Amino acid sequence: xxxxxxxxxxxxxxxxxxxxxxxxxxxxxxxxxxxxxxxxxxxxxxxxxxxxxxxxxxxxxxxxxxxxxxxxxxxxxxxxxxxxxxxxxxxxxxxxxxxxxxxxxxxxxxxxxxxxxxxxxxxxxxxxxxxxxxxxxxxxxxxxxxxxxxxxxxxxxxxxxxxxxxxxxxxxxxxxxxxxxxxxxxxxxxxxxxxxxxxxxxxxxxxxxxxxxxxxxxxxxxxxxxxxxxxxxxxxxxxxxxxxxxxxxxxxxxxxxxxxxxxxxxxxxxxxxxxxxxxxxxxxxxxxxxxxxxxxxxxxxxxxxxxxxxxxxxxxxxxxxxxxxxxxxxxxxxxxxxxxxxxxxxxxxxxxxxxxxxxxxxxxxxxxxxxxxxxxxxxxxxxxxxxxxxxxxxxxxxxxxxxxxxxxxxxxxxxxxxxxxxxxxxxxxxxxxxxxxxxxxxxxxxxxxxxxxxxxxxxxxxxxxxxxxxxxxxxxxxxxxxxxxxxxxxxxxxxxxxxxxxxxxxxxxxxxxxxxxxxxxxxxxxxxxxxxxxxxxxxxxxxxxxxxxxxxxxxxxxxxxxxxxxxxxxxxxxxxxxxxxxxxxxxxxxxxxxxxxxxxxxxxxxxxxxxxxxxxxxx
Amino acid sequence: xxxxxxxxxxxxxxxxxxxxxxxxxxxxxxxxxxxxxxxxxxxxxxxxxxxxxxxxxxxxxxxxxxxxxxxxxxxxxxxxxxxxxxxxxxxxxxxxxxxxxxxxxxxxxxxxxxxxxxxxxxxxxxxxxxxxxxxxxxxxxxxxxxxxxxxxxxxxxxxxxxxxxxxxxxx
Numbered sequence: 029x030x031x032x033x034x035x036x037x038x039x040x041x042x043x044x045x046x047x048x049x050x051x052x053x054x055x056x057x058x059x060x061x062x063x064x065x066x067x068x069x070x071x072x073x074x075x076x077x078x079x080x081x082x083x084x085x086x087x088x089x090x091x092x093x094x095x096x097x098x099x100x101x102x103x104x105x106x107x108x109x110x111x112x113x114x115x116x117x118x119x120x121x122x123x124x125x126x127x128x129x130x131x132x133x134x135x136x137x138x139x140x141x142x143x144x145x146x147x148x149x150x151x152x153x154x155x156x157x158x159x160x161x162x163x164x165x166x167x168x169x170x171x172x173x174x175x176x177x178x179x180x181x182x183x184x185x186x187x188x189x190x191x192x193x194x195x196x197x198x199x200x201x202x203x204x205x206x207x208x209x210x211x212x213x214x215x216x217x218x219x220x221x222x223x224x225x226x227x228x229x230x231x232x233x234x235x236x237x238x239x240x241x242x243x244x245x246x247x248x249x250x251x252x253x254x255x256x257x258x259x260x261x262x263x264x265x266x267x268x269x270x271x272x273x274x275x276x277x278x279x280x281x282x283x284x285x286x287x288x289x290x291x292x293x294x295x296x297x298x299x300x301x302x303x304x305x306x307x308x309x310x311x312x313x314x315x316x317x318x319x320x321x322x323x324x325x326x327x328x329x330x331x332x333x334x335x336x337x338x339x340x341x342x343x344x345x346x347x348x349x350x351x352x353x354x355x356x357x358x359x360x361x362x363x364x365x366x367x368x369x370x371x372x373x374x375x376x377x378x379x380x381x382x383x384x385x386x387x388x389x390x391x392x393x394x395x396x397x398x399x400x401x402x403x404x405x406x407x408x409x410x411x412x413x414x415x416x417x418x419x420x421x422x423x424x425x426x427x428x429x430x431x432x433x434x435x436x437x438x439x440x441x442x443x444x445x446x447x448x449x450x451x452x453x454x455x456x457x458x459x460x461x462x463x464x465x466x467x468x469x470x471x472x473x474x475x476x477x478x479x480x481x482x483x484x485x486x487x488x489x490x491x492x493x494x495x496x497x498x499x500x501x502x503x504x505x506x507x508x509x510x511x512x513x514x515x516x517x518x519x520x521x522x523x524x525x526x527x528x529x530x531x532x533x534x535x536x537x538x539x540x541x542x543x544x545x546x547x548x549x550x551x552x553x554x555x556x557x558x559x560x561x562x563x564x565x566x567x568x569x570x571x572x573x574x575x576x577x578x579x580x581x582x583x584x585x586x587x588x589x590x591x592x593x594x595x596x597x598x599x600x601x602x603x604x605x606x607x608x609x610x611x612x613x614x615x616x617x618x619x620x621x622x623x624x625x626x627x628x629x630x631x632x633x634x635x636x637x638x639x640x641x642x643x644x645x646x647x
Numbered sequence: 648x649x650x651x652x653x654x655x656x657x658x659x660x661x662x663x664x665x666x667x668x669x670x671x672x673x674x675x676x677x678x679x680x681x682x683x684x685x686x687x688x689x690x691x692x693x694x695x696x697x698x699x700x701x702x703x704x705x706x707x708x709x710x711x712x713x714x715x716x717x718x719x720x721x722x723x724x725x726x727x728x729x730x731x732x733x734x735x736x737x738x739x740x741x742x743x744x745x746x747x748x749x750x751x752x753x754x755x756x757x758x759x760x761x762x763x764x765x766x767x768x769x770x771x772x773x774x775x776x777x778x779x780x781x782x783x784x785x786x787x788x789x790x791x792x793x794x795x796x797x798x799x800x801x802x803x804x805x806x807x808x809x810x811x812x813x814x815x816x817x818x
Binding site for chain 2: 066067068071072104105106107249250251252253254257289290291327328329330331332333344345346347348349350406408409410414415446449480482483484488496500506634
């Protein structure tokens with residue numbers, strides 16, 4: 029247990045000590061080596077790098093240097109990342125064996141290790157994080173502490189104004205005042221639907237009942253999205269603090285965090301955070317000497333996409349099959365075990381403390397008319413800078429893909445971007461300048477979703493993409509309601525027909541009809557939005573569907589049955605690489621003459637396509 | 648054959664067999680409340696690699712939940728399996744970021760190599776295959792994992808190499 033005075037003391041002391049993390053001119057002799065420990069970098073051995081640094085420092089008895097594990101820096105494509113502060117030197121793709129050189133050259137001799145400096149897309153080496161184009165247009169609110177603090181040390185969170193908002197709320201504000209601030213800030217749910225957060229809190233507060241619950245939805249099921257995971261891994265206390273504020277506001281004393289079991293690092297850091305908060309008396313009884321009690325438990329999901337739907341999630345916390353309930357009643361009236369329950373998403377919570385501290389006006393000054401603040405996106409697919417980005421609402425897709433993302437690799441063309449995962453839609457080239465906010469994305473047939481943003485180049489077949497998402501929804505449909513259970517399956521069958529060259533124009537008509545019916549008749553958000561990937565691809569790439577159905581042609585060469593792979597004779601230099609790689613010896617020709625593909629032998633595996641250095645293979 | 652016979656003459660739930668020390672320990676940590684079911688299943692899956700009939704029966708008695716309901720929960724969530732996984736559990740990420748970068752080709756090759764379907768284990772119990780959705784290493788896409796170890800920027804050739812090595816190790 030810590031008294032408020034003790035917490036203030038920790039904050040003051042640590043603030044001074046950690047100034048070098050955010051201030052390049054910090055007055056200190058210390059150096060901090062920050063090693064990214066997000067899932068991406070951990071997969072490429074950042075734990076070994078951390079251990080190596082520690083060992084070398086100990087062996088060489090170097091003083092005034094600390095090695096710290098942090099959450100995600102965002103630029104996953106360049107991982108594992110090591111940053112040295114206060115000078116803010118950014119080393120990319122560091123290997124465990126590079127540690128020795130970094131310590132010797134950088135720490136002892138005071139020079140940069142040139143070969144490990146991160147390079148920008150134009151090939152220019154950058155000295156510090158802020159010089160990278162990737163970071164220039166970003167604004168970090170939800171990710172404020174990610175990559176700066178050690179997520180497993182509560183003192184470091186406290187140093188950067190952690191738990192100050194909770195103190196302010198408990199000591200100075202009434203629940204009504206909190207709701208007013210959150211409502212005025214314009215914050216909307218970041219899980220996808222965009223329901224105003226203040227209104228949700230007010231509704232749950234107004235519900236009658238002695239027992240109420242606060243739930244955090246960390247069941248991030250959208251394939252290719254990792255925003256919530258990164259927040260939990262990099263700054264778990266921000267979620268705990270916000271849940272406590274929410275609990276005080278609506279009158280709850282118990283909270284649950286429902287997190288995917290597939291996120292072992294996030295789960296572990298949450299467990300540590302909860303334990304530390306309890307030890308400090310920030311969770312538990314009589315928090316900060318008031319009458320407010322609050323406790324948080326973790327519940328693990330077990331791999332069901334539908335559990336991201338709020339009522340299905342509640343069923344799952346209760347230990348049952350995660351099947352959605354019919355709404356109304358909404359969770360605000362009857363949620364967990366029938367009691368009023370507030371459910372918010374991880375990213376929504378991670379904004380709360382700062383809104384309380386900096387005020388509603390500050391937050392609402394960022395963003396567009398109806399969408400305030402920032403949004404975190406997991407940028408992936410055919411884009412140079414894969415990683416985690418946080419931008420103000422209203423940033424255009426072009427800025428995200430080209431300025432932050434660094435454009436499309438391998439000299440390819442942008443074809444489409446997909447937002448909102450299996451519930452969202454595709455955005456084609458002509459809408460690249462759409463400002464990203466809830467309304468404008470909806471208008472062009474996509475949705476904000478939780479924040480997955482996958483970029484596709486011109487080698488992707490849109491019919492296949494629609495099929496890919498339908499395969500996902502079919503396997504994740506919980507089976508409760510007929511339109512979703514059977515309807516999505518029928519849609520998938522039609523798409524399979526189209527991809528295998530057995531479809532007709534009538535199939536496209538049937539697909540559209542089914543899509544609308546499923547949207548209208550399904551019980552929950554999963555079913556209602558399942559046809560979206562099909563509807564949006566049909567809207568913008570109808571010609572491609574028709575090519576599949578009528579001309580029996582797949583221009584992207586992804587549908588094997590419809591693609592005839594040939595060598596473009598005037599581009600072929602006769603190098604013979606394709607011949608060497610072809611697994612079935614279907615490529616004929618010798619010497620320097622252009623090659624020819626024997627269509628009877630060809631199995632359309634595409635190996636020649638990827639092995640040709642001259643882009644001389646096409647259809 | 649003999650082994651099968653003795654099993655049949657007793658009981659398919661292994662009722663007469665003693666509760667494993669792991670289950671004893673697990674049951675001592677949890678209250679017998681219904682909402683603990685998924686938590687406990689997660690721990691059993693983690694420890695045993697699958698959920699055996701014996702474990703289901705024990706859970707049913709401990710939590711006072713019918714066997715059918717437990718079966719319903721196990722089959723609903725993709726993390727739970729009723730059969731043991733292989734010695735080498737290979738998971739290919741089919742999240743969108745990996746899919747866009749060609750992970751389906753890697754999956755197809757894996758199925759071809761091992762001659763089983765996703766979710767199955769080879770008859771010798773050595774290999775099993777899983778389709779996963781996003782392991783979180785999108786920066787390394789496409790990825791596959793072998794017993795949790797991540798292989799990034801994967802190609803069909805790389806996969807072949809890994810499998811060849813594992814098969815060689817196993818003889």
